[in-house]
Amino acid sequence: MEQRGFVFHAENLLSPADAVATFLASVSLSPSGVERVPLDAAHGRVLAEAIDADSDYPNASRSAMDGFAVRAADTPGRLRIAGDVQMGSAWPHALAPGTAVRIPTGGVLPDGADAVVPVEDTALDGETVGILQGIASGENINERANDMHAGERVLNAGTRMTAPHAGLLATLGFADVPVYNRPRIAVLSSGDELVAPDVVPKPGQVRDSNRYAIAATLRALGAEAVHVPSVSDEPGALERALRDALTNADAAVLTGGSSVGERDRTPTAIASLGAPGVIVHGLRVKPGKPTVLAAIGTRPVIGLPGNPTSAVVILQAVVRPVIDAMTGAQGVPDAVEARLDAPVSSREGWTWYVPVSLKNEGGAWVAHPLALRSSTVSIIARSDGYIVLPEDVEAYPGGTRVTVTRFI
Secondary structure: OOOOOOOOOHHHOEOHHHHHHHHHHHOOOOOOOEEEEEHHHOOOOEEOOOEEOOOOEOOOOEEOOOEEEEOHHHOOEEEEEEEEOOOOOOOOOOOOOOEEEEEOOOOEOOOOOOEEEEHHHEEEEOOEEEEOOOOOOOOOEEOOOOOEOOOOEEEOOOOEOOHHHHHHHHHOOOOEEEEEOOOEEEEEEEOOOEEOOOOOOOOOOEEOOHHHHHHHHHHHOOOEEEEOOOEOOOOOHHHHHHHHHHOOOOEEEEEOOOOOOOOOOHHHHHHOOOOEEEEEEOEOEEOOOOOEEEEEOOEEEEEEOOOHHHHHHHHHHOOHHHHHHHHOOOOOOOEEEEEEOOOEEOOOOOEEEEEEEEEEEOOEEEEEEOOOOOOOOOHHHHOOEEEEEOOOOOEEOOOOEEEEEEOO
């Protein structure tokens, strides 16, 4: 995109989707390598290899309830009880005609049996059991391989590990898991007005909150966030900080100084460090117009707005594909369908991200839009996600069905 002294020209601003596509076409990104980690430490990591089932699961047909294993052709009727199936082992005989075997939920179905009669549908009388109603072959049975069959692809490379994935891999016999290395991403803030969270701000000062929200987001996305001290507004300080940060990191994310004011030095600082430099400066979006997408070599440098809400929304809604490319993640953001309980409007030809809070009413999600203001800090913490008004939509009336992408 043409840059004219880093001054925004509306006709040159890209949509978020076009900006990300332009960036990813200019910078080749991929995970830095693969490591194996213990299964218990794999939560949140990204699988580096596809996983196939090593066997059939279950490996034998099993009972779906407590009852009696029978031949369906013998029902209804009174059958001799030939024995009991024990958990953890198979009954050692074939089921003879006219007989039944007690079986617990999960017990292996004996050879010759093709159905299970629930215990409540039987009448015991000494060594015999009365089957009160006829039963069809296959009833109350979990057939062999009805969950997974040998060789079946069950997880793809790029899957971010969750608790259910851990249980699945344990079932498949994995004690450790192949995952992509986590990229190290430096987190910087710039501005003389910033003070640490444990400092009481003086007039004109603010606590440096952005870096913690950004670092938490990066960790949730599978990266290793590395804090770098806040950068002053002294000329040359940002260049030095970025150069030092990138000697030990795979990328850098910074907030503040990305607009076009006299103190907004981020684009110039990045441009001084090497090619390709600034690839995108400014998006046709609200919030987050002054976003910078840049790179030094193959190391991304992301300049986020200084406004806390804008910084987090842009990182999660726009920059996420860049982080995903570095972590190897192929997943899609968590989203729910909801009904708007109030109207929202945007600017024609621009993409708007509107934070919303969610509540459940009668089993259905309702989304309440939250007003965006440049001074707000708490909105992002009070919202559950965001909705998108694309360029060709100027408003959604109350009652519109929308997709809410959850914040991570």
